[in-house]
Amino acid sequence: MKFDEPQLSDWLYKKNQEYRAKNIIHKQRPFLALSELTAQNNLSIPFNHPISTFVFEWFKKNSPSGAHQVGSVYTGVLYFDSAFWPVEVPIIFGEVILSPSDSLQNMPALIKHELLNSSSEMKQYTEHWLNCIDYGYGSTESSFSNSNATALFNSAQAELSGGNSLLLDTRSNPKAILSYRLTAEIFFKAILVEQRNFTEKQIKDLNHDLATAHRECSPVLNTVTFSKVAHDLQVFPPFVSARYESPSWDQEDLWAACRVVQTIAAETTRLHSTRNLKLCATKT
Incomplete structure (x- = not known):
């Protein structure tokens, strides 16, 4: 060209x-x-x-210095070979071919080769990658008619990014699981405010009960993917006590929490935008 x-x-x-x-x-x-x-x-x-x-x-x-420092649309997290790796959702224009391996820009070639050649690991990563892609692009397009839902969605985005940053630190911070727990809670509440017109009192009455919030969201997010989330929520510790206890979660727990909250984030954006690469991949 x-x-x-x-x-x-x-x-x-x-x-x-x-x-x-x-x-x-x-x-x-x-x-x-x-x-x-x-x-x-x-x-x-x-x-x-x-x-x-x-x-x-x-x-x-033709701009002030530093005005155009840009990164990816979104940076997710993958756990492989006892380490957390950034999953970059690239900035693109027009129609391009996206590949799961291209998002692992910081993963050494040898480790990436091992991942790509493990059918079970690659299957899990591809599903997670689709969630990162749909959330990354969908979050920029998601539209809410309720201003409170918009505020909740923005808050959930900030918590998710914060949790990812804690895992991607040189020494992964187990407190990421608390950020992920709060992320899941806020995404659920954004859905309920926007889709079911929950009042401030109804949201408050949910307290920090993830299981109940998920159940209330199920009528408007009746997908196989979202239904599986109910079981996966068990990885999260109780909201109050966990904030005052010494962190005892291992890397597998952190990865499980990361996967489930990324699924919730992706399902939320699929509901409120036109992005659904996972659906397209399922049909092909």
Whole structure:
């Protein structure tokens, strides 16, 4: 795919003027420009394509220092070979081919080879990866009609990211399981407020009972995946006592908690967005 640099530069200059007039922050401008470029020219531009590189470099040169430091859309977590690994959900434009192995950017080639050649481990990872992908992209598109549901969803996102960061620290922090527990609770409550019009009193009456909250969500999330969550919630400790006890959860417990909360997050975004790569994968 060839492109004319001077012509693209002129186009970007005009777009940048439009974005300035609309007070669009610098960090968003290259993404908006690429989105418009793909739509106007019917192109499919992956994040690592020369056109994408040119666009980001152009805005980098014409913006304040550090304004365009970007990462993945979302960073999930995988447990393999006694270690936690980041699962990167890449920034993409247009239609591109996504591969589970490509998300393991920090995993050494030898360890990745062992994962890819283990059918049981790869099956589990692929399912988890689909949940990371659907959540990562779906979280940016999820729409709620209730402002309280929106606030709850945003809070759950922050807790999930916090829990992931604790696991991906040089020394994994077992307190991540508490962040994951709270994440699950808040996602459940966001669903109930948005989908079942739960009042503030009804939400408060749920207290921190995950089993009851899951059961209340089941009428609107009647999927096989979500039904399995009921059993998996047992990995979480009691809400109050766990916050005052010394952490005693091993890595397998932390991984189980990570998997179940990532499933809940993905199911929430599938319900409130158009993202469902897992469904597409099941049909193929």
